[in-house]
Amino acid sequence: MSSGSELPTETRIPVAAPPPASAAPVSPTAIQIAPPPAPTPPIPTPHILQLSDRPVHEVFAIAEELGLKPRQFKTRQQLISAIHARRQVIVSLNRDAMVDVLRWARRTAPPGASKETLAHEIISIKTMRFAGLSQRGLVVIAALRGLDVTGDEPVPKLVRKLKKQESFFAKINRARRSMLGSMVSKIIGGETVPLHQSETGEEAHGAASPSIKHDIEEAGLFGGLAGRIKKSADSYVNQKLDEIEARIDRKLDEIDRRLAEWRDKEVANRIRILKITLWASVVVGVFSLMYSYVQIYLRH
Secondary structure (H helix, E strand, C coil): CHHHHHHHHHHCCCCCCCCCHHHCCCCHHHCCCCCCCCCCCCCCCHHHHHHHCCCHHHHHHHHHHCCCCHHHCCCHHHHHHHHHHHHHHHHHCCHHHHHHHHHHCCCCCCCCCCHHHHHHHHHCCCCCCCCCCCHHHHHHHHHHCCCCCCCCCCHHHHHHHHHHHCCHHHHHHHHHHHHHHHHHHHHHCCCCCCHHHHHHCHHHCCCCCCCHHHHHHHHHHHHHHHHHHHHHHHHHHHHHHHHHHHHHHHHHHHHHHHHHHHHHHHHHHHHHHHHHHHHHHHHHHHHHHHHHHHHHHHHC
């Protein structure tokens, strides 16, 4: 009985409980290592992304602003690639040469404008008269009109390339507009060059001629007349602004002159007051000395 009662006590010996799962050592194989992120695919240029998301008519408008003819491209992707290539050409152009073209064409170059903005303004120049334009300016026009140029071609070769690029129907239309411009200039007398332009020699540095004939030849009847009216209005406004500026300058000079006179008078008055004060001090000092001298000798 005693042995039978001891067996259960031996079986009830407490056994150490296993450590909790949280305290168990973590094997190296149990750590899950995240795989390295996959390399991101190359992102296309912003222009391609932006153009691919735009409607067709907007892409056509951008192409026309860059001097391209959208109808010549069969697919949308070809047109987008051509726009991207034209923008790369614009980036490679010389900014000073682009400014020379705008000055030659009497166009205003906004300060701080980007090359693409200058290119839009140059592309709007449709003239085929290149007298007075520098060689680097001709290179800019040829590049923006889609010609393959290296940049070191002579002026006659560049002019021949530009004239050869013009289509037959474009030449006919230009001749027709030239005849119409001749008729209009004879009616209103637009061939006369202003005297101040001939005296200052603006024609040597500007576009071919400011006559209305050439304006109509380049922009058509209504475009030429509108351009001439705009030029006349701009000239009138500039003249009035110059007159106003001259009047303001005269008024400012008069104000400066009067202020100078008042300043001189004020300085003279102050000097006079200082002189009077000084002489009064001297007189008072002399009288004071005399009074002291008299008092001393009268006492004795």
